[in-house]
Amino acid sequence: MAAVTEPGSAEAPVAIDAMGSDGAPAPEVAAALACRARGQAVTLVGEREALTGAGAPPPIDVVDAPHRVSMADEPAMALRRSPQASVRVAARLVAHGRAGALVSAGSTGAIIGAALLELGRVPGVRRPAVSARLPVPGTDGVILIDAGGTPDAGVAAMVGFARMGVALAAGDDGPVPPDARSPGPVPRVGLLNVGAEPGRGNRAVRGAHVALAHMEGFIGNVEPADVLAGVADVVVADAFTGNVLLKTIEAMATAAGLDRHGDAGALLLGVRAPIVVAHGSAEAATLEAAVGAAADAAASGVSARVADRVASRAQTVGSGTPR
Structure with missing residues (x-):
C-alpha cells in the first residue's frame, strides 16, 4: 500500500x-x-x-x-x-x-x-479546463485551453481559461497576476475564432473578446492558420471548438504518418x-x-503554481456567466 x-x-x-x-x-x-x-x-x-x-x-x-x-x-x-x-x-x-x-x-x-x-x-475557479500543448514548429508548444472540458463556456469561463493558460505558459518566472502591467515577458493570448475581426463569432466569443481586451498580452482573435503559425502562446476556446481543432490537428498528424504514440495527453487545470x-x-x-x-x-x-496565481486575484473567474 x-x-x-x-x-x-x-x-x-x-x-x-x-x-x-x-x-x-x-x-x-x-x-x-x-x-x-x-x-x-x-x-x-x-x-x-x-x-x-x-x-x-x-x-x-x-x-x-x-x-x-x-x-x-x-x-x-x-x-x-x-x-x-x-x-x-x-x-x-x-x-x-x-x-x-x-x-x-x-x-x-x-x-x-x-x-x-x-x-x-x-x-477562484468555477470551471476547470483541459489544456493541451499543440506541437507547433518553432515553439515549446502552443497551449490550447479549453480542449475538452466545457463545451458551452460563457464569457467569464473563457476569461478564466485565459488566466489559467497564462499562468501555465508563464512558468515560474512569469507574471503573477495576468492582468498586471508586468515588465517581464508576457505570454501572447489569442481567442480562437472564425475571423480576426473583433465582431466575429457567436455571442459568448464576442463577449470574451471584449473582456480579454483588458488582459496584457491579448492579441485578439486567431484563426486555425494563426494557431499553427505560432502567433500566440495561449489559445482560448470553448471546449467544443477547442476539441475539434485538437482532433483535426491530430488527424492531420496521423494522415502524415507521424508517430503519435508519445502523445502525453492533456493536463486538467x-x-x-x-x-x-x-x-x-x-x-x-x-x-x-x-x-x-x-x-x-x-x-x-504546476497545479499548485496555477492555483496560486489564479487565487491571487480577488475576483472569481470561470463562472460561465454572463453569456
Missing part, C-alpha cells in the same frame, strides 16, 4: 484509472509494467480480477474498484451512483495523498466530475492536483507517456 502524502506530491505514485480506455484494462496494465521497469511508481485502480487477468503481477500496487464509467454513461449520474467507479476511486487516492497524480483515458466528463467530487476546485486526460483509444506507449507527464507535473508543482 502506498504511503500517505499531500495531494499532488511528487513522492507519491501516479494513479492509473485502469478501466478508462477503449481497450481497458490491457493497455493500462502494459503501461504500468513499462513504468515500473523504468522506476516510476504507479497504482492501478480497477476491477482486481480483470487486472490480474490482464497480467498485473503482485509487485504492482492494485486498488480494487469494481465499477467503471463508460463513454455511453451520463458522467454526473454514473459517478454519484457508483462511488467505487475506477476514476472516482483514483481521484480519491490523489485527494487522500496516496497518489500524487492521476492518468485516465476515460470519459472526459467523468474525469472532470471525479476530480471535482474528490479533489475540488482551486479557489483548476483542480487541486495534476490530472492527465488521455485519449480513449490510447495504447500502452501513449499511457506510459501520460504517466510520465503526470509525474513531471507533480514534481514541478
Whole structure:
C-alpha cells in the first residue's frame, strides 16, 4: 500500500484509472509494467480480477474498484451512483495523498466530475479546463485551453481559461497576476475564432473578446492558420471548438504518418492536483507517456503554481456567466 502524502506530491505514485480506455484494462496494465521497469511508481485502480487477468503481477500496487464509467454513461449520474467507479476511486487516492497524480483515458466528463467530487476546485475557479500543448514548429508548444472540458463556456469561463493558460505558459518566472502591467515577458493570448475581426463569432466569443481586451498580452482573435503559425502562446476556446481543432490537428498528424504514440495527453487545470486526460483509444506507449507527464507535473508543482496565481486575484473567474 502506498504511503500517505499531500495531494499532488511528487513522492507519491501516479494513479492509473485502469478501466478508462477503449481497450481497458490491457493497455493500462502494459503501461504500468513499462513504468515500473523504468522506476516510476504507479497504482492501478480497477476491477482486481480483470487486472490480474490482464497480467498485473503482485509487485504492482492494485486498488480494487469494481465499477467503471463508460463513454455511453451520463458522467454526473454514473459517478454519484457508483462511488467505487475506477476514476472516482483514483481521484480519491490523489485527494487522500496516496497518489500524487492521476492518468485516465476515460470519459472526459467523468474525469472532470471525479476530480471535482474528490479533489475540488482551486479557489477562484468555477470551471476547470483541459489544456493541451499543440506541437507547433518553432515553439515549446502552443497551449490550447479549453480542449475538452466545457463545451458551452460563457464569457467569464473563457476569461478564466485565459488566466489559467497564462499562468501555465508563464512558468515560474512569469507574471503573477495576468492582468498586471508586468515588465517581464508576457505570454501572447489569442481567442480562437472564425475571423480576426473583433465582431466575429457567436455571442459568448464576442463577449470574451471584449473582456480579454483588458488582459496584457491579448492579441485578439486567431484563426486555425494563426494557431499553427505560432502567433500566440495561449489559445482560448470553448471546449467544443477547442476539441475539434485538437482532433483535426491530430488527424492531420496521423494522415502524415507521424508517430503519435508519445502523445502525453492533456493536463486538467483548476483542480487541486495534476490530472492527465488521455485519449480513449490510447495504447500502452501513449499511457506510459501520460504517466510520465503526470509525474513531471507533480514534481514541478504546476497545479499548485496555477492555483496560486489564479487565487491571487480577488475576483472569481470561470463562472460561465454572463453569456
